[in-house]
Amino acid sequence: MYLRKDLIQPRLYQEVIYAKCKDKNSLVVLPTGLGKTLIAQMIADYRLSKYGGKVLMLAPTKPLALQHRESFLRLFNIPEEKVNTLTGEIPPEKRAEIWRRSIIITATPQTIENDLVVGRISLEDVVLLIFDEAHRAVGNYGYVYIAKEYMRESKHPLILGLTASPGSDETKIRAIVKNLFIEHIELRTENSPDVKPYVQGIKFEWLKVGLPEIYKDVRKLLREMLKDSLKPLAGAGLLDSYSPDIPKKEVLKVGQIINTEMAKGNYEVGKLMLYQAKALKLHHAIELLETQGLSALRGYLKKLYEEARKGRTKSTKEIIQDPRMKKAITLLVQAKELGLDHPKLDKLKEIIKEQLDKKPSSKIIVFTNYRDTAKKIVEELLKEHIQAMRFVGQASRENDKGLTQKKQKQILDLFSRGEFNVLVATSVGEEGLDVPEVDLVIFYEPVPSAIRSIQRKGRTGRHKPGKVIILMAKGTRDEAYYWSSRHKEKQMISLLKKVEDMVKKEKQSSLLGFVKSKEKKKSETTIKEVEEKIEVSKEEVYEKLPIKPIFIRKPKGIVVYVDSRELKSQVPKMLKELGVHLEIKTLDIGDYIVSEDVAIERKAANDFIQSIIDGRLFDQARRLKEGYLKPIIIIEGELYGIRNIHPNAIRGALAALTVDWDIPILFAKDPSEVANYIYLIAKREQEERKKEIAVRSEKKALTLADRQRLIVEGLPYVSAVLARRLLRHFGSVERVFTAKESELTQVEGIGEKIAREIRKVITAPYEEKK
Structure with missing residues (x-):
């Protein structure tokens, strides 16, 4: 036994899930904060006790992987040097050594994937492979390849997928099940009878804020411009409607259709690309105005203005020169002079102040979709003497440097210790990060995604009752996004139950197939018996078969x-x-x-x-x-x-x-x-063709003198310096090669021995060793 049972008290549903998942590939869907990791650790203890070997736990980010290592160190009786985290920051050779000596490894998928591809590690001895945030196991994400290699390599394979939210798309859920070789699904919601007693209540509140008149005026102008850009596209039959409420993905699809038609030679349709490009830009401008505010829109329009000034794209130039856009920009300038921004910003400050008045030590997370908005929120909170920090991803953008994983961890540690009250996060803060006792989560805007919505809400109510506030601008896409995510969450539960039933049926049918295969075994082994009892070649046996098999030689040595x-x-x-x-x-x-x-x-x-x-x-x-x-x-x-x-x-x-x-x-x-x-x-x-492999480096074009020196440098004991001396002395490569020993020794640095070796190489007959 490796797990320190004295430190844990598994809940009944955790015991049940453990018992059902310890011997078959399983997907555990459990709300955030209800102990998925402990279930994984209980299964890890069972598998290590039964088979020995290694346990590998994968997580999408380094902070999460490090978090899991700390959890294993705390609860397992295993020496610290045998519990390790592997990330791309560790040199490859060192990773191979760490892998060899470890019993428990937590890692990012990119690292393990790369090490598997180059053959640096083997999954042969891994007795349990845990995929945290298993909803990522789709498409080309590293989880898919690692699962496939694991099932191929491992002597005792077992997969455990953990997620709070696999999504609301049936095709995606089926893909996750297929890609992780899932045989069994354990689904719990906050309303499941065995989970409900442990769910800390999360109080939901959605606050609608009205847009000021100046907002409405700018919005009206932008919507009119968008409508005019959509009309020609609808007129050509590329869109069903030219309503400014049309989803952005429909406008994107139009661009693909136009490009495809142009590739076929239908250049006439290319004229519509201008309207599609304008529509996309205006669509984004309206979204920024509605969900982020006037300052976000001003920043975007400033970028468009610079593009138009440099004459980069016709669509941008036409947008900026439109009289309605000029009027909208004038209104934005007025709003700035009046000190107006999005009313959500004022409401946000009001909510946070109220929370901190009630409990000064409160921990609050604010989620927003945009980095610029996160920056603006932090600036505004600091002006109010509210301690806040921004939490964004690693990628750096123009005038906006990302956070390294080390910096991300430092910020989370400071937040956990209560060094500051408000963490303003983009999507990077949504997944799995263990920030204990968050009192309040605020959505600056709703997200039209079941996964992201569930992940955000899961940051509170983990250890005690929590609260979630969703800010919405009345009559905007904020409301549409909110109801979309609510609908998708409900849809996800019903789809999961459907897929769970499908997995059970498939397993039953595969068992029936196994029974039938046993009955067939006798007839199927007749060829093998013939081969064993009659001393004939395989080729002769196969020649007698009605359909001759094709043998494909496995590649060797490529x-x-x-x-x-x-x-x-x-x-x-x-x-x-x-x-x-x-x-x-x-x-x-x-x-x-x-x-x-x-x-x-x-x-x-x-x-x-x-x-x-x-x-x-x-x-x-x-x-x-x-x-x-x-x-x-x-x-x-x-x-x-x-x-x-x-x-x-x-x-x-x-x-x-x-x-x-x-x-x-x-x-x-x-x-x-x-x-x-x-x-x-x-x-x-x-x-x-028996060709060798030659890896060539890019070299600068060689001059004639360079080539001459290289040829002479090929002679025994001749350095670059000696090559120059020889060429200066004799004047050409030919004269160097025809010089006698006595002539060679006249060059500084060449004695009798070197001269003799040079003449030997030049004059000796060429013989190939067989």
């Missing part, structure tokens, strides 16, 4: 050098699944090197188009040609219809690559097809 930056794509993982041995390096030329002659550059369609725009494409082509005899470019994805660029520009670039640069281009629909191309090319080069 090696591909991969640029380390390609690990972000799915291709290296798929190459590994094809049996390729990967060597990861930072390559100067190409993304994949398969032989001394062939280097392959993989370009996602979007990157290919961007490289045309920024001029990188032909520079890369030049380097490929200089480095390798037979370079290849593989373009992944659909080229036409994804960017606002004329199809002829794309065709012109393709023609130049094939005709001017003599570089063949292959097209692949997805990473799987790219991987198969690379595998087949590598197989031809290495197995059929």
